[in-house]
Amino acid sequence: MEAHLRLSTATAGFPVISFGTGSLVRLPGPSITQANVYSFNTTSYDHMYEELRGKDERLYRSNGILTMLDRNRNLKWGPERFQDWVPGLPRTEHVEKGDKGAIGTEGGVVDVIITCEERCWDAVVDDLMNKGSPLNRPVHVFNVDIRDNHEEALLGGKAILDLADRLNEAAATERSVNGTAGWENGSGAARQGFDEKVPEILAEWQEKYPHLPALWTLAWL
Structure with missing residues (x-):
């Protein structure tokens, strides 16, 4: 929270x-x-x-x-x-x-899901598969591993906000350049460009926060 x-x-x-x-x-x-x-x-x-x-x-x-x-x-x-x-x-x-x-x-509907524990990430990914992708909409699922105490939660919250800001900036740039057509189902140029940038964004973020092990996968809603 x-x-x-x-x-x-x-x-x-x-x-x-x-x-x-x-x-x-x-x-x-x-x-x-x-x-x-x-x-x-x-x-x-x-x-x-x-x-x-x-x-x-x-x-x-x-x-x-x-x-x-x-x-x-x-x-x-x-x-x-x-x-x-x-x-x-x-x-x-x-x-x-x-x-x-x-x-x-x-x-x-969401574009990004972030969990704070690997077992929660596993549960989310499994449940998304079980839901059967009713919207046929791509969603990026991250895990930022945070220890369950007040101090680590504060640090982890700041780091997650940084990740969200980076993703939001990249998405805004792609929509500005390529428009919003096809964003929801992942077929448009803007969404495809954003999806392709996510691994690079996460790698750069991870360099800044090496103490917060991260996982990522592309799933579907």
Whole structure:
């Protein structure tokens, strides 16, 4: 979610959808065997925040969970699962037991997907294959491996924003020179020129951030 924050508040104003890939949302509890478990798509960040604050505010404030949830609830309604996302389906108001909260009005299409852990990258690539490319639309899937702690998340978020800026600049240049025809299905000159530049962009980015191992593949929505 740190990357979500960086991208959505950047000067470029990137439209962002964020997901998890596990079966449940798991947050640290009082011990390693007492995790706090929540369902994707139906539990709001505000609900998690208030519940954990009520359980033990001192504990969850000291370990950073309340700070994280407070940030998250100001970004979006609640956690969503990637495997439940339907490409091309406009996203509408979310309802949980009569409580309404906006989770976005995106059109359900993306050009780039970025994960922060290799197992999540594997899950995303596998799920895209399972979805069967209903839109026949190319999508670049990156993994930027970030350790799961606050300091690394901050550094990783900045690096992901840098990668997004580089990709956005290259795409804007191609559209300016070659127009936007065929961009969505990858058949136009602009989109093909952008797709061909991505490996070079990633290689240059990786030279700047050698401590953040990266993966990339071209997949289809």
